[in-house]
Amino acid sequence: MDWLMSNLYVFVLATFLGFEVIRRVSPLLHTPLMSLTNAISAISLVGSLVILGEQRSALSTALGAIAVTASTINVVSGFLITDRMLKMFKKRNPKE
Template sequence: MDLFGLVTITVLAVFLGFEVVSKVSSTLHTPLMSEANAIHGIILLGAIMVAGQADDPLILAVSLLAVVLATINIVGGFVVTDRMLVMFAAKPRRARKDDAS
């Protein structure tokens, strides 16, 4: 595929991703983040496969950059998801002085 085709696919993917994510209500952001982590895992595997078969130094550099960015995105997504789940977790009740036996 030529450079124009790759750039066109990238621009369309960015536009579609922005449109899909911007229409999600705030109550669905935690499940969406978890799905995004799964998708970034697939992207990470694809970037590793491309890096392993790269003959051109430019392709190797771009694929290694994709590996680093996908890894950062996965770790950050799990951290944000964990923090959001902690925010919504039930808080333990404190024992009142009246309840002490």
């Protein structure tokens, strides 16, 4: 039970710290920041695939499947948002 409380404490602290760091980023740096968070999400996808593949218990398999689904959605939507943001910076040619 002690390890659960310490892990929960680290999770909550990381959540608040991450929120504060991202909140203070200027709008010009959002695209590189999104690319970095996509890379972090990809790392979490690999970790969740490892947990799913171990199949130690039914609970860990179910949680691994949920983590794989959530990580995949996060990675795909992050790339879609980054692509949309990059399209906003492209110069448009006026129709002749």
